[in-house]
Amino acid sequence: MTDAIDRRRFIKTGVTTALGAAVTSQLPACSGTVTLPSGTGAERVYHGGNIVTMDDGHRHVEAVAIAGGKILAAGSLDEVMQTRTGATEVIDLRGKTLMPSFIDSHGHFMNAPQIVRWANVSGPPVGPVTRIADFVPILQAHVKQQGLKRGDWIIGYGYDRSNLAEGRELLASELDPAFPDNPVMLIHSSNHGAVLNSAAFAKVGYSEQTKTPPGGVINRVPGTQKPAGFIMETAFLPIFANMPQPSETELLDTLDAAQQIYARAGVTTCSEGATHAKDLKFLRKGADEGRLYLDIVSLPLILEVPALIREYAPDFKGGPMDLPDEAPKAFGSYRNRLKLQGVKAPTDGSPQGKTAFWTQPLLTPGPGGETNWRGQPLFPPEVVNKALKAVFDKGIQVFTHANGDAAIDMIIDAARLAGVRADQDRRTVIIHSQCMRPDQLPKYAELGFSPSFFTMHTFFWGEEHTANLGPERAAFISPMKSAIAQGLVCSNHTDFSVCPMDPMRVMWSAVTRRSRAGTVIGPDERIDRWESLKALTINAAWQIREEDRKGTLTPGKLADLVILDSDPLTVETDKILDIQVVETLKEGKSVYRRTAA
Numbered sequence: 001m002t003d004a005i006d007r008r009r010f011i012k013t014g015v016t017t018a019l020g021a022a023v024t025s026q027l028p029a030c031s032g033t034v035t036l037p038s039g040t041g042a043e044r045v046y047h048g049g050n051i052v053t054m055d056d057g058h059r060h061v062e063a064v065a066i067a068g069g070k071i072l073a074a075g076s077l078d079e080v081m082q083t084r085t086g087a088t089e090v091i092d093l094r095g096k097t098l099m100p101s102f103i104d105s106h107g108h109f110m111n112a113p114q115i116v117r118w119a120n121v122s123g124p125p126v127g128p129v130t131r132i133a134d135f136v137p138i139l140q141a142h143v144k145q146q147g148l149k150r151g152d153w154i155i156g157y158g159y160d161r162s163n164l165a166e167g168r169e170l171l172a173s174e175l176d177p178a179f180p181d182n183p184v185m186l187i188h189s190s191n192h193g194a195v196l197n198s199a200a201f202a203k204v205g206y207s208e209q210t211k212t213p214p215g216g217v218i219n220r221v222p223g224t225q226k227p228a229g230f231i232m233e234t235a236f237l238p239i240f241a242n243m244p245q246p247s248e249t250e251l252l253d254t255l256d257a258a259q260q261i262y263a264r265a266g267v268t269t270c271s272e273g274a275t276h277a278k279d280l281k282f283l284r285k286g287a288d289e290g291r292l293y294l295d296i297v298s299l300p301l302i303l304e305v306p307a308l309i310r311e312y313a314p315d316f317k318g319g320p321m322d323l324p325d326e327a328p329k330a331f332g333s334y335r336n337r338l339k340l341q342g343v344k345a346p347t348d349g350s351p352q353g354k355t356a357f358w359t360q361p362l363l364t365p366g367p368g369g370e371t372n373w374r375g376q377p378l379f380p381p382e383v384v385n386k387a388l389k390a391v392f393d394k395g396i397q398v399f400t401h402a403n404g405d406a407a408i409d410m411i412i413d414a415a416r417l418a419g420v421r422a423d424q425d426r427r428t429v430i431i432h433s434q435c436m437r438p439d440q441l442p443k444y445a446e447l448g449f450s451p452s453f454f455t456m457h458t459f460f461w462g463e464e465h466t467a468n469l470g471p472e473r474a475a476f477i478s479p480m481k482s483a484i485a486q487g488l489v490c491s492n493h494t495d496f497s498v499c500p501m502d503p504m505r506v507m508w509s510a511v512t513r514r515s516r517a518g519t520v521i522g523p524d525e526r527i528d529r530w531e532s533l534k535a536l537t538i539n540a541a542w543q544i545r546e547e548d549r550k551g552t553l554t555p556g557k558l559a560d561l562v563i564l565d566s567d568p569l570t571v572e573t574d575k576i577l578d579i580q581v582v583e584t585l586k587e588g589k590s591v592y593r594r595t596a597a
């Protein structure tokens with residue numbers, strides 16, 4: 001194997017740069033801060049395990065040294081040990097796997113401070129609920145754990161009738177005996193509905209007299225007008241929007257638990273992929289109070305950008321689609337672990353909710369029973385064209401949400417109109433890119449688009465996609481293999497909290513594309529394990545312009561590391577789902593350590 005030769009070259013570069021020798025031309029881009037005072041050596045050396053670099057040139061090394069929050073050296077044990085001093089801590093991994101920690105390329109960090117205050121009433125694999133009798137004990141344990149008092153709201157997330165052995169909705173009357181004085185709301189996994197108990201109905205003013213609003217659902221107790229428990233859409237959304245919100249202090253206090261959702265999954269760069277102005281204010285406060293120990297990449301929603309960047313342009317008078325000249329200054333660098341990276345421009349909804357925008361109709365009726373339904377865009381093309389041109393013209397990175405092929409066509413058209421080309425290195429990220437057509441892949445290449453795929457859909461909604469789209473279109477959901485063959489840099493995300501924060505499940509879904517029912521959705525689009533891990537590390541780093549500081553175990557990069565109990569590259573395929581994070585390190589500091597040995 002040529003690996004040995006590569007490895008030697010690798011270590012040589014690493015140690016010389018790290019020790020401040022004169023090979024500056026070989027330094028990675030961020031190397032200015034790497035050079036150590038002479039005589040400084042490794043703070044810690046890891047060896048004795050399976051060390052995966054995520055670098056295509058040399059996938060494995062024997063040892064890694066870190067110092068000052070960065071990777072100091074990576075290579076053979078002998079060579080890495082040259083960085084050792086009397087103070088160096090030498091850690092034997094005892095066969096465990098060490099690799100770069102994961103980057104969630106798209107998710108919603110702001111859901112985390114909420115979720116840590118809610119009970120998980122999801123079904124497997126996300127949560128523990130399989131039957132009606134499971135709810136009350138789970139909610140009772142939650143009340144205890146959160147210290148909730150009489151009259152406090154008890155909120156659960158991930159409720160879904162399809163997880164229940166009984167196959168029917170939970171009823172208010174099944175919650176009432178245990179929670180007569182606490183309003184209970186169990187939010188449906190779609191976030192478009194919920195089950196309420198009687199105390200909750202009383203609190204929101206729903207009774208026999210309440211009429212079902214147009215576009216809404218209120219299930220009734222048979223033979224009466226009494227709300228039975230489950231409500232949806234326009235009967236639910238206004239209630240949810242008007243729920244009493246936790247105070248800022250209460251939310252700030254959840255930031256540690258919120259970050260632990262990521263840290264215990266081995267993720268050290270979180271995505272806040274659709275940031276409202278009020279959320280950014282909150283995150284900035286958390287950051288400035290020093291409460292962030294993971295990196296958060298925020299993408300302000302396009303319509304809220306003028307409000308967000310007012311501090312850079314206080315006198316700006318433009319409208320919601322205009323951007324001041326100072327706008328780019330707000331983007332691209334961290335302040336206390338919080339960075340605005342680009343602008344988020346949503347263009348359609350979700351495929352499973354049938355609110356994406358397709359060129360061809362679905363095989364099943366639309367969400368309101370429509371025939372020949374192909375969804376609709378959130379904004380007309382002329383609005384998208386104008387808004388995106390304003391962002392492109394300012395040189396700000398664009399992140400669009402596009403699920404259906406017609407929404408993707410709109411982005412392609414808007415980029416062409418704005419004169420976008422691949423050689424401009426804009427790294428326009430098309431989040432989801434789920435229902436692409438094969439002819440759109442070369443267009444991505446021409447425009448320098450980079451897809452952030454969502455292969456967990458093949459597991460969670462594989463059957464729905466097959467029914468709605470037919471097997472051929474469903475097989476091309478998140479087409480990672482074809483996109484890689486086209487030369488595109490692909491990441492793969494959780495869309496947390498739409499799906500759980502579980503990089504190993506993301507990886508498994510890209511490798512197997514197996515549905516809940518065990519069907520392989522698009523066998524030709526399965527990718528190998530190495531590529532599936534690149535989508536969670538170096539490729540995700542590239543999309544947020546951090547490939548020079550994250551994503552591989554390269555000297556000079558940050559010591560953002562994860563230790564896993566087994567090797568995702570070699571373990572039996574289905575065992576990928578069982579891999580446990582042993583420890584997560586952010587810039588060399590432990591941010592999560594599994595307690596059980």
Ligand SMILES: [Zn+2]
Nearest residue numbers: 107108273495
């Ligand atoms: Zn999302």
